[in-house]
Structure formats: C-alpha cells, structure tokens
Amino acid sequence: MRSTDQNFKELCYWCRIGDVENVDRLISTGVNLNDNDEFNNSPLFLASLCGHEDLVTLLLKRGAICDRDRHEGARCIYGALTDSIRNILLKYDISKAVDLKQPFAAHLSSQLNDRGIKSHDLILQDRAGQKVKLHRFLLLARSSHFASQLQSMGDDHIALDLPEDVPPVGLDVISKYLYLVPLLHGISRKDSLAVGRFCKLLGFDGLAEFLEKASDLQDQVEISKLMTEFQHRFTEEARKQMQEFAATVVREKRLVSVTNGIPLDVLHSMKVGPTMPDVFLFVRKRESSEEGFIYPCHRSILTRSEYFKVMFASSFDETTLYRQTQEGILDRTVNFPVVSFPICDCQTAELILSYLYYDRTDIPWQSAINVLRASDALLIDRLKTMTAVAITQSSEFLEMHTVFDVLDVAWEFRLERLEHHVAKTIADNIPFYVTQPSMREAILRSSSMLQTREETDTIELVDDIRYYLLKKYNIDVEDLDEINWDENDGEESITRKDIFTYKSDFQRLENLLQDMNVNV
Structure with missing residues (x-):
C-alpha cells in the first residue's frame, strides 16, 4: 500500500x-x-x-x-x-x-506485571475464580463497558467481575489487550470464536474484527501480515484513548492554596472523580507562591520519569500514605500523597503529562526551554532529545533567541544535537557571526571546557564550525590537499568557485582566532 x-x-x-x-x-x-x-x-x-x-x-x-x-x-x-x-x-x-511501536506502549505493557511500585488498585476476576491485578484508570480510559461499571461502584470496591459468558481464556486476553501486550500470536483458532463474542460485548471491536478476518486465512505469512496491521491499529487506538484521558486529567485540575495544607475534601472529591487517581501532582503558580494547581494523576504513568520511579519505589515521605490491602493492591480508602512538579509552570507540566500519558513529542518552540529544564529535572532523556529536535526545526525560535542562547541551552542540558545546530547556523552566515562579541565569548567558553589544554587540542565549537563550512560547500577534506591557495588561475568550474568561497569563510574564522590569540 x-x-x-x-x-x-x-x-x-x-x-x-x-x-x-x-x-x-x-x-x-x-x-x-x-x-x-x-x-x-x-x-x-x-x-x-x-x-x-x-x-x-x-x-x-x-x-x-x-x-x-x-x-x-x-x-x-x-x-x-x-x-x-x-x-x-x-x-x-x-x-x-509487535505492538511496541511507541515507548509509551512498551511502558504500559511492562505495568501489567510490574510489582515494583505496587500501584495496582483493582482485581478483575472471572466466575471460575481466576484473578488478575490491574489499574482501574486503564479500564476507565480503554473500555466504556468497564468505565460505566467502575463509575457506578464505590471507591472502596477492589474487585470487578467479568460477565458470566466470558470463557477462561478471556481474563488473559482482556488484560493483555488493555496493556498493549502482544496477544494475537497466542489466540488459537479454537478460542477465536469465544474470544470474538466477548470482545464485542466489551467494546473491543478491533480485536473482534481481527479474529474474524484471520479465521478466513490459511497462509501463515498473510496471517502474520494481518497481525502486524492490527497491532498497529491497537496501539493507535490506545494512544487516542490515553490522549483523551490525559485531557481529562488536565480538565480536572484544581486551584488550591497549601498555606494550611490542601483540604482533604478537595482531595477526596478528586479521588472519586472521572480519572480515579492514585497520586496528586502539585504545580506552583510561581516560585515561593503558596498557590498552585493539583492534577489527579497515576503513579504507573508518572514512573516513565526516572525521577518519579525512584521516588515511588523508595521510602520517601511522599509515599508513606500508601497502604496495601490483604489482596496486595492499593488501598483506596486512605489519602494519597501530593508530589511536587519541579517547574512552576502549568503549561510545561501539562506538556510533560501529555508525553507521559500518550507519548506526545511535538513540543511548541515557545515552551521548549521550560520543557528541557523540566525533562532534565525529571530525568526524561528521550523528551529532552525530542525537544531539541523541535528547536532545530523552528525558524521562529531563532527570531526570539540568539544562536548563542541556543548554545547555552545545549551546554546546560548536554544536548549534542543543539551544539551541532548552532555550529551549522554559524557556518551558514560566518561573515555576520565573526563580528559578534558573543562569538568570542562562546569560543572562550568552549575552550574552557577542555580539562587539560595542550597545543594540539582543538576547541569543539570551532571544530564543528569548520566541519559545517566543508558541508556548506560540499567539499571533502581530500579536496583541500589539491587546492592552489594562490590566485585563481582563471578556471571557472563550480567546484573551484566553491573552494575559494570556502577559503574566504574559513579565513574569516581564522582571523578571529588570531585576533583572540587562540591557537587551535
């Protein structure tokens, strides 16, 4: 296709x-x-x-x-x-x-059996007595059938029964489907008919459609191709559902004051609200402010951040309000902790949440620096990289910030991609940048980053600019060995013109280094 x-x-x-x-x-x-x-x-x-x-x-x-x-x-x-x-x-x-086309899908799959942070808060059981521990927020997000049941139950209910006509294999199929664990290879033709029936009942129409189409195929290669197509569809369906759920998390935020502590009735009303959270995220309106917003969140999602993962797996004070029931799941009758977001900016917090819940990676350039700062504090390296990509692709960013601002960001957050972007930008307009005082400061700062400086050392920023000058004129290093650095002998080939134009730009950079008394 x-x-x-x-x-x-x-x-x-x-x-x-x-x-x-x-x-x-x-x-x-x-x-x-x-x-x-x-x-x-x-x-x-x-x-x-x-x-x-x-x-x-x-x-x-x-x-x-x-x-x-x-x-x-x-x-x-x-x-x-x-x-x-x-x-x-x-x-x-x-x-x-398989279905792990997106990191958030891989994370969801890992949460089915991950007991590291003990965040499961619901038992799903069939009539035969088989049980599996799940997260109720995922049933809320991914199944209208289960969502309606959960919303009609009290918050203290910890068990949910499957319909009577769901066969024994159903519990495994449902849990894997909800958590995006690849399951299509494991459904036998014998079980297909029964699985298809209860999938329609629960609203898993995509899975029912796959089973119906696969039943007409005999060729294993065609079946594998169909599996790949539908696993992709399952992932995208889940991602859209999680996107809608994350929007609900944001809509349900509350403005609170922490001067005398957050009122328990506020936390309780949010706990039984449409997202049924198991943790609250507090974002201050500004530094030293006692006011801010709390978001009804979920530990198993926040643990995509290594910062929160360590917090929830430790004995920090923030986690002491958690308690397990006799069945080994989260006791929802106790109050949940409130954890703080490291940046005082709700827009940034909501962008981070959208990444954690459904893998949003298109970061508006206006928010890029704040998202970088928050991602760095929360130890989310992939989002840092994706935000760097957003900066490099935005012409507006350099209209609001200088190229040296970008270089400062690159050095602060250790983003090599941004360093190369700066070097390329400078190389593309070297006559302008060599006249800027900030260029001198950047070269000196890059030089100071060398732990020990020998005569043969190079300065990384200068090295990168030289490299992108070669790329700008499509010149190989080998070409430089054949250059006659005397006057042009009259040849008018494009290659020769490019070489001499390159020489002019290169010399501008060298003149600046000599004027600074920097030997590179």
Missing part, C-alpha cells in the same frame, strides 16, 4: 538522511512503518539501503517488518548497504515485530 500521509513522506526523508531522533519523533505520531512511498520503498528499505545501522535497529524495534519470505523483506535484505545491516535484518525474527 502506498501512503499519501505527509508524516509518512517526512519519515521516508529522514530515513534516507539517517536522522534517528526525527524518525523517532514521527513514529510517536502513529505513522505506519510498513507503508510504502510513491516509489514503493518502505522506511526500513530506505534506511538499510542508505547504510544507517542505528536507524535500522530503531525501526525494527518499533515494529517495522522484514519478512524474508515476502518480496518487501527480501528486497530490503538484498539492498542493505553493509553486511552488518544485512545480518541485523536476517537475525530479526518476524515475531518480534
């Missing part, structure tokens, strides 16, 4: 270039990795053909298919630029190409 989706076209472009961060950003929008472009090329084929090993690995982990028994897979393996890429493709089992 050939895709006309603009995000897919952009994805194919970055696969040719080899930009891992931009590909990861676009994958998080839900683009189908197994579509083909107008030339019948898949993203995986383009990445392997162009020799981008890290990108090939990322695409495979996110769900790209390379089945050697199908034309697309064989073509991908045959066209691989290097033997190492070919070996990666050959070793990758098609059964691994």
Whole structure:
C-alpha cells in the first residue's frame, strides 16, 4: 500500500538522511512503518539501503517488518548497504515485530506485571475464580463497558467481575489487550470464536474484527501480515484513548492554596472523580507562591520519569500514605500523597503529562526551554532529545533567541544535537557571526571546557564550525590537499568557485582566532 500521509513522506526523508531522533519523533505520531512511498520503498528499505545501522535497529524495534519470505523483506535484505545491516535484518525474527511501536506502549505493557511500585488498585476476576491485578484508570480510559461499571461502584470496591459468558481464556486476553501486550500470536483458532463474542460485548471491536478476518486465512505469512496491521491499529487506538484521558486529567485540575495544607475534601472529591487517581501532582503558580494547581494523576504513568520511579519505589515521605490491602493492591480508602512538579509552570507540566500519558513529542518552540529544564529535572532523556529536535526545526525560535542562547541551552542540558545546530547556523552566515562579541565569548567558553589544554587540542565549537563550512560547500577534506591557495588561475568550474568561497569563510574564522590569540 502506498501512503499519501505527509508524516509518512517526512519519515521516508529522514530515513534516507539517517536522522534517528526525527524518525523517532514521527513514529510517536502513529505513522505506519510498513507503508510504502510513491516509489514503493518502505522506511526500513530506505534506511538499510542508505547504510544507517542505528536507524535500522530503531525501526525494527518499533515494529517495522522484514519478512524474508515476502518480496518487501527480501528486497530490503538484498539492498542493505553493509553486511552488518544485512545480518541485523536476517537475525530479526518476524515475531518480534509487535505492538511496541511507541515507548509509551512498551511502558504500559511492562505495568501489567510490574510489582515494583505496587500501584495496582483493582482485581478483575472471572466466575471460575481466576484473578488478575490491574489499574482501574486503564479500564476507565480503554473500555466504556468497564468505565460505566467502575463509575457506578464505590471507591472502596477492589474487585470487578467479568460477565458470566466470558470463557477462561478471556481474563488473559482482556488484560493483555488493555496493556498493549502482544496477544494475537497466542489466540488459537479454537478460542477465536469465544474470544470474538466477548470482545464485542466489551467494546473491543478491533480485536473482534481481527479474529474474524484471520479465521478466513490459511497462509501463515498473510496471517502474520494481518497481525502486524492490527497491532498497529491497537496501539493507535490506545494512544487516542490515553490522549483523551490525559485531557481529562488536565480538565480536572484544581486551584488550591497549601498555606494550611490542601483540604482533604478537595482531595477526596478528586479521588472519586472521572480519572480515579492514585497520586496528586502539585504545580506552583510561581516560585515561593503558596498557590498552585493539583492534577489527579497515576503513579504507573508518572514512573516513565526516572525521577518519579525512584521516588515511588523508595521510602520517601511522599509515599508513606500508601497502604496495601490483604489482596496486595492499593488501598483506596486512605489519602494519597501530593508530589511536587519541579517547574512552576502549568503549561510545561501539562506538556510533560501529555508525553507521559500518550507519548506526545511535538513540543511548541515557545515552551521548549521550560520543557528541557523540566525533562532534565525529571530525568526524561528521550523528551529532552525530542525537544531539541523541535528547536532545530523552528525558524521562529531563532527570531526570539540568539544562536548563542541556543548554545547555552545545549551546554546546560548536554544536548549534542543543539551544539551541532548552532555550529551549522554559524557556518551558514560566518561573515555576520565573526563580528559578534558573543562569538568570542562562546569560543572562550568552549575552550574552557577542555580539562587539560595542550597545543594540539582543538576547541569543539570551532571544530564543528569548520566541519559545517566543508558541508556548506560540499567539499571533502581530500579536496583541500589539491587546492592552489594562490590566485585563481582563471578556471571557472563550480567546484573551484566553491573552494575559494570556502577559503574566504574559513579565513574569516581564522582571523578571529588570531585576533583572540587562540591557537587551535
């Protein structure tokens, strides 16, 4: 199938270039990795053909298919630029190409059986006495059937019964489907009919449709292809549901004062509200302010941040209000703790929550610096990288901030991508930047970052600018050895013009370094 989706076209472009961060950003929008472009090329084929090993690995982990028994897979393996890429493709089992196209899906899957922070607060059980521990907020978000039941129950109820006609296999199917654990390989033809019936009852229409279509197929390759298509659909369905749920979390925020403590009746009313939280996130309106907003959140989602994961797994004071019932799940009759957000900015907090709940990675450039600061404090490295991508792709950012502001951000948050973006921007307009006092300051600061400076040391910023000057004029280092640095001998080839224009820009940078008495 050939895709006309603009995000897919952009994805194919970055696969040719080899930009891992931009590909990861676009994958998080839900683009189908197994579509083909107008030339019948898949993203995986383009990445392997162009020799981008890290990108090939990322695409495979996110769900790209390379089945050697199908034309697309064989073509991908045959066209691989290097033997190492070919070996990666050959070793990758098609059964691994599952539903984990997005990191948030992988996180949800891990939460089904993760007992590390003891955040399960509901037992789902069938008539045979089988039980599984779940998170009620996920049933609220992903099943209208279960949501209506939970909303009619009291907050102190810890168990939910499945309908009588759900077969024994149903408990496993439901829990895996809710948590995006790949399950299609594990449903036998024998169980398909019964599973399909209760899926329609619970509103899992996509799963019921897959089972109906798969029942008509005999070829295993076609069945595997159908599995891949539907696992992608399941992920996107869940992502949209979690997006709507995250919007409810934001809508349910309350303005409170903490001067005398947050009133318990406020916390209780939020606890039994539409998101049924198990933790509250407090965001101050400004530094030293006693006022702020509290958001009704969920520990198993906040633990996508390593900061919160450590907090909830420890014996910090914030976690002492948690108590387990005899069944080993969260006791919802006690009060829940309030944890603080590290930045006094609700807009930033809500952007972070949207990332944690449904993997939003399109960060508005106006909020980029605050999101970087919060991501750094919360130890969310991937979001830092995605925010850096947003900065590099925004022309408006450099209209509001200088390139040296961006460099300060790059150094503060250890973002190599932004450092390269700054160096390229400077190289593209070297006559202007060498006249700026901030350029001198940046070079000196880059120089001071060397722990020990020897005569042969280079300054990283200068080195990067020199590199992008070569790229600007499409000159290889080898070309420089053949340059006659005397006057132009009259040849008018484009290459020679580029070389001498490069020389002029290069010399401007050298003159600045000499004027600063910096030997690089």
